[in-house]
Amino acid sequence: MSTRTALQLHQDVAAPAQKVWDALVDWPSQHEWMLGTRVRVSAGDGRGVGSQLVAFSGAGPLGFLDTMVITEWDPPRRCVVDHTGRVVRGAGVFAVVPRSAHECTVVWREELDLPLGVLGALGWPLVRAPFAAGVRLSLRRLARRCEGPGEAGPG
Template sequence: MAVGEVRSRVRIPCARRTVWTVAIDWPGQSEWMLGTTVRVTAGDGRSPGSELLAFTGVGDIGFLDTMRIELWRPPSACTVRHEGKLVRGTGGFTVEPVEESGTDFVWWERFELPAALLPLWLLAKPVVSWGLRRSLRGFARRCLRYARERGDR
């Protein structure tokens, strides 16, 4: 088994609670996560054991990613276990306060791959990393809109 990893960080000039609230709005992720829609399929989506289903793709072409929340530590961290046929491994995010300048949001994924797919991962990783960085820029914009709508930062 091989491991493929991606990680990206974005600094957001918003309060930690704002960043956390936007991050755990699972259906709202479609507003900023490139080509992905997410929904809660079991549990409340806010506790270990809750299950999520994501579809990533364009139109009807894509793949399903089934996940189970493993770690739930508001407003600091969430970790999920990817349990699908195609996507396996762990992923998550941390919400880290930055003194006087907002919040750092870090999203990471650690994929478990059959060793035979490692060369394919090495080709795909730059595209996946680019998509993650682009998505996190959209996430930052969504946090700013959310804060403006509520009159806080």
């Protein structure tokens, strides 16, 4: 038995959508702004449907692997991944919505199948707030990275 839950957060960024997109999908550099997570491309080039990603989320040896397959790729607007791991399952969405030539909004949405059935459903209210706080912090770090001078990632 699984229970699906959703979490969606937004972050306004004072930078062009393309610059933000480039930073967002620069998988090997995500650890520079994404809290407690290192991502690598495990199959494909990481730039299209069917590419596979592996993220380790945690601190030191304590954490879990989050395997993903890119199921939608619409640069510089939207990337959808299917979380296929043992712990994290469901869909993750990164979207970049332009507001002007020099401003955009990043939307991060997770539609997760909670593990452990009833226990997972009971535990989610306890985990949701710290998880959301970590995502908010990560999105603020992404915004600062993109709003600063220089390049955000490969173009």
